[in-house]
Amino acid sequence: MGLETLKPIPFVDMARLHAPIQDALHTAALRVIDSGRFIGGEDVRGFEREMAATLGTPEVCSASCATLGLFAVLKCMGIGPGDEVITTPHTAIATAEAISLTGAQVVFGDLQPGYFNLDPAQAEARITPRTRAIIPVHLYGQPADMDAFVRLTDKHQLMLIEDCAQAQGARHKGRRVGTIGHAGVYSFFPSKNLGGFGDGGAVVARDPALMKRIRMFCDHGRTSKYMHEFEGVNSRLDTLQAALLRVCLPHLDEWNACRARAARWYDEDLAGIPEVTRPRVLPDTDPVYHVYAIQVPRRDDVQARMKEHGVETGIHYPHALNTLPAYTHLQQGKGSFPNAEQACAHVLSLPMHPSITRDEVKEASERLRAVCASLR
Numbered sequence: 540m541g542l543e544t545l546k547p548i549p550f551v552d553m554a555r556l557h558a559p560i561q562d563a564l565h566t567a568a569l570r571v572i573d574s575g576r577f578i579g580g581e582d583v584r585g586f587e588r589e590m591a592a593t594l595g596t597p598e599v600c601s602a603s604c605a606t607l608g609l610f611a612v613l614k615c616m617g618i619g620p621g622d623e624v625i626t627t628p629h630t631a632i633a634t635a636e637a638i639s640l641t642g643a644q645v646v647f648g649d650l651q652p653g654y655f656n657l658d659p660a661q662a663e664a665r666i667t668p669r670t671r672a673i674i675p676v677h678l679y680g681q682p683a684d685m686d687a688f689v690r691l692t693d694k695h696q697l698m699l700i701e702d703c704a705q706a707q708g709a710r711h712k713g714r715r716v717g718t719i720g721h722a723g724v725y726s727f728f729p730s731k732n733l734g735g736f737g738d739g740g741a742v743v744a745r746d747p748a749l750m751k752r753i754r755m756f757c758d759h760g761r762t763s764k765y766m767h768e769f770e771g772v773n774s775r776l777d778t779l780q781a782a783l784l785r786v787c788l789p790h791l792d793e794w795n796a797c798r799a800r801a802a803r804w805y806d807e808d809l810a811g812i813p814e815v816t817r818p819r820v821l822p823d824t825d826p827v828y829h830v831y832a833i834q835v836p837r838r839d840d841v842q843a844r845m846k847e848h849g850v851e852t853g854i855h856y857p858h859a860l861n862t863l864p865a866y867t868h869l870q871q872g873k874g875s876f877p878n879a880e881q882a883c884a885h886v887l888s889l890p891m892h893p894s895i896t897r898d899e900v901k902e903a904s905e906r907l908r909a910v911c912a913s914l915r
C-alpha cells in the first residue's frame with residue numbers, strides 16, 4: 540500500500556470525545572450566556588463541589604490555570620525570596636515558573652532511573668537549610684513515588700506539593716493524586732485528561748486555613764466586595780468553563796479507563812519491537828496515561844517517518860528545563876541531569892486519547908514496527 544493511502548491516525552481527537560456530550564455542552568454554554576453572570580456563581584461552586592467529591596476532599600478551589608494555582612499554593616505557604624523549592628527538570632515550564640515567580644530559587648533533581656518522574660533520592664541530595672518544598676510532577680499521568688516523598692518531606696519538615704496537571708484521577712495505593720501531599724494542583728488546559736474549553740485549573744490543600752488563604756489569594760486577597768486582606772492575583776475559573784467542565788467531569792474516570800485500556804493495547808502490540816522501550820509503571824499505582832511515551836533510538840527520524848506514515852506523535856519534552864535559555868542563570872547546562880536528558884532525547888508520545896480504537900492502536904504500532912525496521 541502506498542503511503543498516501545494510509546489512514547491518518549491523529550494524536551488526539553477532541554471532536555470524537557465531545558460528540559456524545561455535544562448537546563449537554565451546548566445547553567450549558569447557552570445557560571451561562573443567557574444568565575448574564577460570567578464570574579463566580581453556582582456553576583463555579585457546583586464544579587468545585589463535584590470535583591471535591593471525585594477526589595474525596597472536603598474542598599476544591601478553582602483557578603484560572605495550573606500555573607497560577609501552583610503560584611498561589613507556594614505564595615500562601617509563605618515561600619519566597621531566600622527559599623529553595625526542588626522539582627524535576629523534565630516537566631512543563633509552568634512547574635518551575637511558579638517557583639521563580641515567588642522569588643524562590645528553583646532547584647532541579649534528576650529522574651528516578653527507569654521512570655520519568657523526580658527521583659526521591661536525587662531530591663533528598665538537593666535539600667539545603669533553605670529548602671522549603673518539593674514538587675513532584677505526576678508526568679504523563681504516572682504517579683510519582685509518593686511513599687518516598689511523604690517520608691522525605693516528613694523527615695525534613697518540608698511542604699509536599701503535587702503537580703497533577705497531567706494526572707487528574709490517577710491513584711497511588713488507592714489514593715487520588717493531589718490528596719497525598721500538603722497540596723495538589725490540576726489543569727484543565729484543553730488537552731489535559733479533564734480538558735476545558737480554554738484555560739482553567741484547580742487546587743486542593745490539606746490544611747483548611749491554607750485552603751482559605753489560597754481561595755482569597757486567587758481573588759485579589761478579597762474577603763468581601765471592596766475589602767482586601769492582602770494582595771493576591773486574579774486567578775479565577777470562568778463561569779463558562781465551570782459550566783462546561785461540570786458536563787465533562789462525570790466522564791473523567793471512564794475516559795481515563797479508556798486511556799488505560801489503550802495503553803494495554805500498545806503494551807501488547809509493541810512487545811517484540813527491539814528498539815522500543817515501553818513505559819514502566821510504578822507498583823501500586825493506577826496511571827491515567829495523559830500520554831503514552833515510549834523511548835526509541837533515532838527518535839527524530841522515527842517521528843519524521845511516522846509522520847510520513849500518517850501517524851501523528853508528540854515529544855514531551857524535547858528540552859530538559861535546565862538546558863533552556865530561561866534557566867541559564869542556574870548554570871546547570873547540558874550534562875547536569877543525565878536521566879532527564881536521556882529521556883528528552885528519546886521519548887516519543889504515541890496517539891493517545893479516550894476514543895482511540897483498537898484498530899488505530901494496532902495500526903500505529905504496526906507502522907512503528909515498520910519504521911523501526913526501515914531505520915535499522
Ligand SMILES: *Cc1c(COP(=O)(O)O)cnc(C)c1O
Pocket residue numbers: 603604605606607630631633634676678702704705725726727728738739740
Ligand atoms: C499543563 C501543565 C501545567 C500548566 O498548566 P496550565 O493550566 O496550562 O497553567 C503545569 N504542569 C504540568 C506538568 C503540565 O503538564
